[in-house]
Amino acid sequence: QVQLVESGGGSVQPGESLRLSCVASGSIFSISAMGWYRQAPGKQRELVAVITRIGNRNYADSVKGRFTISRDNVKNTVNLQMNSLKPEDTAVYYCYIRAMGDYWGQGTQVTVSS
Numbered sequence: 001q002v003q004l005v006e007s008g009g010g011s012v013q014p015g016e017s018l019r020l021s022c023v024a025s026g027s028i029f030s031i032s033a034m035g036w037y038r039q040a041p042g043k044q045r046e047l048v049a050v051i052t053r054i055g056n057r058n059y060a061d062s063v064k065g066r067f068t069i070s071r072d073n074v075k076n077t078v079n080l081q082m083n084s085l086k087p088e089d090t091a092v093y094y095c096y097i098r099a100m101g102d103y104w105g106q107g108t109q110v111t112v113s114s
Contacts, residue, residue, distance in 0.1 A: 007020070016112075023075070
């Protein structure tokens with residue numbers, strides 16, 4: 001059984017920052033990729049950022065230069081630092097890992113509004 005627990009969502013004003021964190025626990029032998037997806041109302045879930053075990057990163061064009069993903073391979077955690085948030089970043093953010101299968105967190109709401 002694999003569990004992903006997210007934290008750090010909330011409501012902020014445009015231009016502010018948030019930091020999302022996700023801890024993976026359970027029967028995990030090796031995590032290859034860790035990342036964050038998001039889903040806004042009425043839209044499909046989309047990739048925000050992903051990081052491989054050796055630190056290669058990939059970002060959605062819409063967040064490049066504003067968001068930074070990082071991970072701790074010992075603690076099985078992945079973080080997403082989100083700066084200069086915009087209203088269009090409003091969505092439910094899901095933690096994701098690939099470890100002999102794909103696993104998802106329950107989601108955390110991020111709302112950016114003035």
